[in-house]
Amino acid sequence: MRAFLFPGQGSQSVGMGKALADASAVAREVFGEVDEALGQHLFRLMIEGPEDDLKLTENAQPAIMANALAVFLVLTQDGGVDLEKAVQFVAGHSLGEYSALAAAGTFDLATTARLLKLRGQAMQRAVPVGEGAMAALLGADLDLAQRIAATAAEGEVCEVANDNDPSQVVISGHKGAIDRAIALAKDMGAKRALALPVSAPFHCSLMQPAADAMAEALCMVDLATPAVSLYANVTAAATADPDTIRDQLVQQVTGMVRWRESIANMTAEGVSEFVELGGKVLGPMVKRISPEAKVVSVVTIEDIEAIAKELA
Incomplete structure (x- = not known):
């Protein structure tokens, strides 16, 4: 097939x-x-x-x-x-x-x-330019990405946008929350976190x-x-x-x-x-x-x- x-x-x-x-x-x-x-x-x-x-x-x-x-x-x-x-x-x-x-x-x-x-x-x-962001979590599966997003949210939107493959998950939401997720991702077990060059936070609420x-x-x-x-x-x-x-x-x-x-x-x-x-x-x-x-x-x-x- x-x-x-x-x-x-x-x-x-x-x-x-x-x-x-x-x-x-x-x-x-x-x-x-x-x-x-x-x-x-x-x-x-x-x-x-x-x-x-x-x-x-x-x-x-x-x-x-x-x-x-x-x-x-x-x-x-x-x-x-x-x-x-x-x-x-x-x-x-x-x-x-x-x-x-x-x-x-x-x-x-x-x-x-x-x-x-x-x-x-x-x-x-x-979403006004500059208020939203996205990041790729490398070496992270869906479960880990969801935990990172939940920890980083702090009352803002921070959600999984793309479950791409077993080693790459993308998160999306308010810029402050995404910045926090990038900062703590490695300590929580991800290999690397990269801010994505996008103009809006796609696939989130x-x-x-x-x-x-x-x-x-x-x-x-x-x-x-x-x-x-x-x-x-x-x-x-x-x-x-x-x-x-x-x-x-x-x-x-x-x-x-x-x-x-x-x-x-x-x-x-x-x-x-x-x-x-x-x-x-x-x-x-x-x-x-x-x-x-x-x-x-x-x-x-x-x-x-x-x-x-x-x-x-």
């Missing part, structure tokens, strides 16, 4: 998508459609920068999705790969869940781009205004049943019910990304191969969760041609 995976924020880089667009008309159409849907020259920003503008949440989220969907559609349209025959599940890390749903046909490309633009803007507005905005937006959108089941971030379980998916996308804004459990549960269901489309971020996490799994990262036209021969 096989699953397609789609990366989240942090996987963006200036130049992303250029070589693929040069090689494929399908990719060029994807980037053009996203530009048109957003009314901005996002693809130009992706290939030329500046990096600081690309890193802005409202730009990074649709850009990462556009790049991943370009890879997916080149694979399926040019490469002749049938999603339903190739994989049993799709999953995405945070915003990557929208990419996964677009690949599975729940949203069309333009709708996905507009939802992610709104999601990025709403997340940025939810401070994001409730953004969750409310997404609830309102998603109520206005029709969701089709995905062609294959989605492994959802907030439950680490598979679903193909559109109403359930809608609710989970809202919960995801404030909820923990249960990535470690998602991969472990897919592995337990018999998935032995994970294919990351549009990035090389998730593969190493997967190997730390399921060392026996086969992991393939598909980014370039050469990567696409190689995996298409295997899957078509």
Whole structure:
């Protein structure tokens, strides 16, 4: 069994998508459609920068999705790969869940781009710049991360945001609480704690205004049943019910990304191969969760041609 995976924020880089667009008309159409849907020259920003503008949440989220969907559609349209025959599940890390749903046909490309633009803007507005922060706890499992967060909170928000793999958990919340967590993490048993260069504290209760905005937006959108089941971030379980998916996308804004459990549960269901489309971020996490799994990262036209021969 096989699953397609789609990366989240942090996987963006200036130049992303250029070589693929040069090689494929399908990719060029994807980037053009996203530009048109957003009314901005996002693809130009992706290939030329500046990096600081690309890193802005409202730009990074649709850009990462556009790049991943370009890879997916080149694979399926040019490469002749049938999603339903190739994989049993799709999953995405945070915003990557929208990419996964677009690949599975729940949203069309333009709708996905507009939802992610709104999601990025709403997340940025939810907490004034400088009031929130995030940190990665290395050499810490979920239990230790939760204890560190609880100790550091002192009445402020300090919560686990991403349970990425057995050795990397991300916490999120008020800047003071995150600073305290970084200071005490090593003494409590973590190998290292690193402040993350983010502009807002994602996936914690401070994001409730953004969750409310997404609830309102998603109520206005029709969701089709995905062609294959989605492994959802907030439950680490598979679903193909559109109403359930809608609710989970809202919960995801404030909820923990249960990535470690998602991969472990897919592995337990018999998935032995994970294919990351549009990035090389998730593969190493997967190997730390399921060392026996086969992991393939598909980014370039050469990567696409190689995996298409295997899957078509």
